[in-house]
Amino acid sequence: MARRDERGAGIDPGGHGGAGCAGKRHGVGRAHPAAHLPVAARTPGQSPMTAPLPVLIERLAHERGADLPPDWMGLPPDPAALAGEDGLAILAENAGWEAPRRLSGRLRANRFPLLAYAPDDGWLVAEQMEGHARLRVWDGTARTIAMDPSISLYDVELPEAAAARTHSSAFDVFWRAMLARKDVLVAATVATVVANVITLATSLYSMQIYDRVIPRSGYSTLWVLTVGVIVALMIDFALRTTRALMIERESARIDQDVSEYFFARAQAVRLDARTGGVGTMAAQLRGLEQVRALMSSGSLFLLADLPFALFFVLVIFGLGGVLALVPLISLPIALGVAFGLARMIRKDTDRAQISSNLKNGLLVESIDAAETIKANRGGWQLLSRWNRLVEEIHTSEDPVKRWTSTAGSIFSTLQQVAYVALIAFGAIEVTHGKMTMGALIACAIIAGRVNGPLVTQLPSFIVQWGYSRSSLRMLDNILSLPADEDPEVQGLRPGALGGSLRLEGVRFSYPGAREGIDVPGLEVREGERVAIVGGIGSGKTTLLRLLAGLYRAQAGRVMLGSLDAAQIAPDILRQHIGYLAQDYRLVNGTLRENLLLGLSNPGDDAVMKAVTQTGLIQLVSSHPRGLDLPIFEGGRGLSGGQRTLVGLTRLLLARPPVLLLDEPTANLDDQVEGQALGAIASQLAPSNTLIVVTHKLRLLSLVNRVIVMANGKIVLDGPTADVVKALQAPPPRPKVEASA
Ligand SMILES: Nc1ncnc2c1ncn2[C@@H]1O[C@H](COP(=O)(O)OP(=O)(O)OP(=O)(O)O)[C@@H](O)[C@H]1O
Numbered sequence: 001m002a003r004r005d006e007r008g009a010g011i012d013p014g015g016h017g018g019a020g021c022a023g024k025r026h027g028v029g030r031a032h033p034a035a036h037l038p039v040a041a042r043t044p045g046q047s048p049m050t051a052p053l054p055v056l057i058e059r060l061a062h063e064r065g066a067d068l069p070p071d072w073m074g075l076p077p078d079p080a081a082l083a084g085e086d087g088l089a090i091l092a093e094n095a096g097w098e099a100p101r102r103l104s105g106r107l108r109a110n111r112f113p114l115l116a117y118a119p120d121d122g123w124l125v126a127e128q129m130e131g132h133a134r135l136r137v138w139d140g141t142a143r144t145i146a147m148d149p150s151i152s153l154y155d156v157e158l159p160e161a162a163a164a165r166t167h168s169s170a171f172d173v174f175w176r177a178m179l180a181r182k183d184v185l186v187a188a189t190v191a192t193v194v195a196n197v198i199t200l201a202t203s204l205y206s207m208q209i210y211d212r213v214i215p216r217s218g219y220s221t222l223w224v225l226t227v228g229v230i231v232a233l234m235i236d237f238a239l240r241t242t243r244a245l246m247i248e249r250e251s252a253r254i255d256q257d258v259s260e261y262f263f264a265r266a267q268a269v270r271l272d273a274r275t276g277g278v279g280t281m282a283a284q285l286r287g288l289e290q291v292r293a294l295m296s297s298g299s300l301f302l303l304a305d306l307p308f309a310l311f312f313v314l315v316i317f318g319l320g321g322v323l324a325l326v327p328l329i330s331l332p333i334a335l336g337v338a339f340g341l342a343r344m345i346r347k348d349t350d351r352a353q354i355s356s357n358l359k360n361g362l363l364v365e366s367i368d369a370a371e372t373i374k375a376n377r378g379g380w381q382l383l384s385r386w387n388r389l390v391e392e393i394h395t396s397e398d399p400v401k402r403w404t405s406t407a408g409s410i411f412s413t414l415q416q417v418a419y420v421a422l423i424a425f426g427a428i429e430v431t432h433g434k435m436t437m438g439a440l441i442a443c444a445i446i447a448g449r450v451n452g453p454l455v456t457q458l459p460s461f462i463v464q465w466g467y468s469r470s471s472l473r474m475l476d477n478i479l480s481l482p483a484d485e486d487p488e489v490q491g492l493r494p495g496a497l498g499g500s501l502r503l504e505g506v507r508f509s510y511p512g513a514r515e516g517i518d519v520p521g522l523e524v525r526e527g528e529r530v531a532i533v534g535g536i537g538s539g540k541t542t543l544l545r546l547l548a549g550l551y552r553a554q555a556g557r558v559m560l561g562s563l564d565a566a567q568i569a570p571d572i573l574r575q576h577i578g579y580l581a582q583d584y585r586l587v588n589g590t591l592r593e594n595l596l597l598g599l600s601n602p603g604d605d606a607v608m609k610a611v612t613q614t615g616l617i618q619l620v621s622s623h624p625r626g627l628d629l630p631i632f633e634g635g636r637g638l639s640g641g642q643r644t645l646v647g648l649t650r651l652l653l654a655r656p657p658v659l660l661l662d663e664p665t666a667n668l669d670d671q672v673e674g675q676a677l678g679a680i681a682s683q684l685a686p687s688n689t690l691i692v693v694t695h696k697l698r699l700l701s702l703v704n705r706v707i708v709m710a711n712g713k714i715v716l717d718g719p720t721a722d723v724v725k726a727l728q729a730p731p732p733r734p735k736v737e738a739s740a
Contacts, residue, residue, distance in 0.1 A: 498561025
C-alpha cells in the first residue's frame with residue numbers, strides 16, 4: 001500500500017531524543033542504552049532514518065515523562081528480531097515488563113502517545129491522531145501517516161518510578177496497594193464468610209444429635225448428619241488453607257509494592273532536608289513491616305470475623321430468642337474494653353517506638369564509627385547511651401504489656417461469664433419448653449464463635465494497631481520531607497542543556513544554623529574552568545552542592561543554561577552535571593558495579609580504558625577478581641584514595657558536560673593526582689564546564705578563574721593569576737596616626 005508521508009520540516013529528532021541525545025550534542029553525553037543497536041532491518045520503501053524499537057521506547061518514555069533505568073533493556077535482544085510486530089513483546093519480556101496490549105476501537109486523545117506497528121513502516125511512536133484519518137508519528141523524524149486498519153496500536157506499561165507516585169499519607173500507600181489486589185481480598189473475605197457459615201454446621205449438627213438422634217436412636221440420621229458435617233469440615237479446611245496461602249502470597253506482593261515505594265521515596269528525599277540519623281530513618285522505614293502485617297491479617301479480622309460476630313448473634317436469636325441478649329451485652333463490653341485499651345497504650349507505644357528507632361540509630365552509628373569509637377575509647381559512652389535507651393523502651397513497653405495481659409484476662413473472663421450466663425438462661429428457657437436442649441448446645445457453640453476471635457485476636461490486634469499507628473506517623477514524616485522532584489510537577493526534560501551555571505540571589509542555611517551561604521550573583525559560563533578556594537567551613541562544599549542541584553536554596557535560584565535547575569527532571573540534571581563528593585562513598589557490590597553506578601554498560605574495553613587513564617588499573621590488575629573485586633557494605637574494601645579514583649573513573653565513563661569536583665585529589669599522592677587530573681583534563685571538551693573545590697595549589701593549573709569564599713560569601717573572584725597574587729599579598733598594615 002502506498003502511503004504519502006508528510007515529513008515535519010525542522011523537527012530535530014535529536015532534540016526530542018532524550019538525555020542520551022542531549023549528551024551527544026555536547027559531545028560528552030552518556031552512552032545511549034540503545035545507541036549501539038544498529039538500525040533495525042528495514043523492508044523496501046522504509047525510510048533509512050527510522051529509529052530502532054529501543055530508541056522508540058526511550059522516546060515514548062521521554063514523552064510520558066518516565067525515567068527508564070540505564071539498563072532497562074536487560075541483555076539487548078537481536079535487532080532483527082525486534083523489527084517484526086512481535087518485537088515489542090520480545091523487548092518487553094526481556095525488560096521484565098508486562099506484555100504490551102494491542103488496542104482496538106476508537107482511541108481517545110488521552111491514550112497517546114502509544115507505539116504503532118505499520119506493515120510498511122515497521123515500529124513508530126504514535127504521538128496523536130491528526131483529525132480522524134491521520135496519525136502523527138515519530139520514527140526518527142516527525143511526520144503524519146494515513147491511519148488505516150493495517151496499523152496496530154500498542155500500549156506498553158513503562159515501569160513508573162516508584163517515588164514519582166503521589167500519596168497523601170502512608171496509610172494511603174498501604175490502602176492503595178491493597179485496593180490494587182481487591183479481588184484477592186474479596187475472595188479471602190468470601191472464603192472467611194463461607195468458612196464461618198460452615199462453622200454453623202457443627203453447631204446445628206450438635207442440635208440435631210441432641211434433639212433427634214439421641215431421643216429416637218435414629219442411627220441413619222446420625223450417619224447422614226455425620227457424613228454431611230465431615231464434608232462441611234473438609235470444605236472448611238480447604239477454604240481456610242486456601243485463604244491462608246492467598247493472604248501469604250498477596251501480603252508478599254503488597255509488601256513488595258509498599259516497600260518499593262517507601263525505599264524510593266526515602267532515597268528521593270532532598271539531601272538538605274534529611275535531619276534524622278541514618279539508622280533512625282532506617283528504623284522508621286522498617287515500621288512499614290508492622291503496618292503491612294497488621295493490614296493483611298487485621299483487615300480480614302475487621303472485614304469478615306468481626307461483622308460475622310453480629311450474624312452469629314442473629315442466629316442465636318433465631319435458635320434461642322432472648323438468649324441473644326447474652327452476646328449482645330458481652331460483645332459491646334469486649335469492644336469497649338478493646339477501645340479503652342487502645343487509648344491507654346497509645347502514648348506508651350509511641351514512646352517505645354521512638355526509643356526503639358533511636359536504639360537502632362545508635363547501633364548503626366556504633367558499627368559505622370567503630371574505628372573512631374575504639375581509637376578514642378568511646379565504647380563506654382555509647383554503652384551507657386544504649387542502656388539508657390533500652391531502659392526507656394522497657395519503661396514504655398511495661399504498661400503496654402501490663403494492659404494487654406489485663407485486657408486478655410478481661411476478655412477470657414468475659415467469655416466464660418457469657419458462657420455461664422447463656423447456659424443458665426438457656427436452662428430456664430429449656431425447662432419452660434421455649435427451646436430444645438439441642439438448640440441450647442448449638443447456641444453455646446455459636447456464642448463461643450462470637451467471643452472466640454475477640455479473646456484470641458483482639459488484644460494482639462490492639463497492640464499491633466498501637467505500634468502501627470506510631471509507625472504510620474513516622475512514615476508520614478518521611479513522606480512530608482521534600483523530594484528532589486515534586487511528584488505533582490513533571491520535571492523538564494529538555495533535549496539540550498547549556499553548560500553555564502548562574503546563581504541569582506541565592507541564600508541557603510542548614511536547619512538551626514544562624515548563617516549560611518549568601519551569594520547575590522555568580523555566573524560560570526559554558527566551558528569555563530573555575531576553582532573554589534577558602535578556609536575550612538567557609539561554605540565551598542555547600543555552594544558546590546547548590547550548583548549540583550543536590551541542595552535547594554531557601555531564596556534565589558540556580559540556573560543551568562537558561563533553565564531553573566529546580567525545574568529540570570532530576571535524572572536529566574544528574575546526567576548533565578557530574579558531581580564528585582569530597583568523601584566519595586562506594587556501595588555494596590563489585591568494583592564494576594560501582595564504576596557503572598547509574599550508567600549503561602559501555603563494555604569492558606571502555607571501562608578498562610578509563611581505569612587505565614585514572615590509574616585505577618593498578619588495583620584492578622593486582623586483584624585476582626579484577627573488575628569484579630568485592631566492595632563490602634558501607635563501601636569498605638578500598639582505601640580512601642582508591643575510592644576517589646573510582647569516583648573519578650566513573651565520571652570519565654559518564655562524560656557529563658558539567659563537572660563539579662569537591663577536593664578530588666585530597667586523598668591522592670602526587671603521582672596518581674597528576675595522572676587522574678591529566679585524564680580529566682584530556683577529556684574536557686572546550687564546551688565542558690569544570691568547577692573544582694580545592695585546598696591544593698596544584699589544582700589551580702587546571703583552571704583559569706578562582707573564587708575565594710569566606711563565611712559563606714564570595715570575597716574574591718577573578719582570573720587565577722590575579723586571585724593568587726591577591727591571596728599571596730601581605731595583609732595591609734593598620735594605619736598608625738601620627739601623634740600631635
Ligand atoms: N549537614 C550539615 N548540617 C549542618 N551544618 C553543616 C552541614 N554541613 C556543613 N555544615 C556547616 O556549614 C558550613 C559550611 O560547610 P562546608 O562543608 O560547605 O564548608 P567547606 O568550605 O567545604 O569546608 P571544608 O574545607 O572543611 O570542606 C560549616 O560551618 C559547617 O559546619
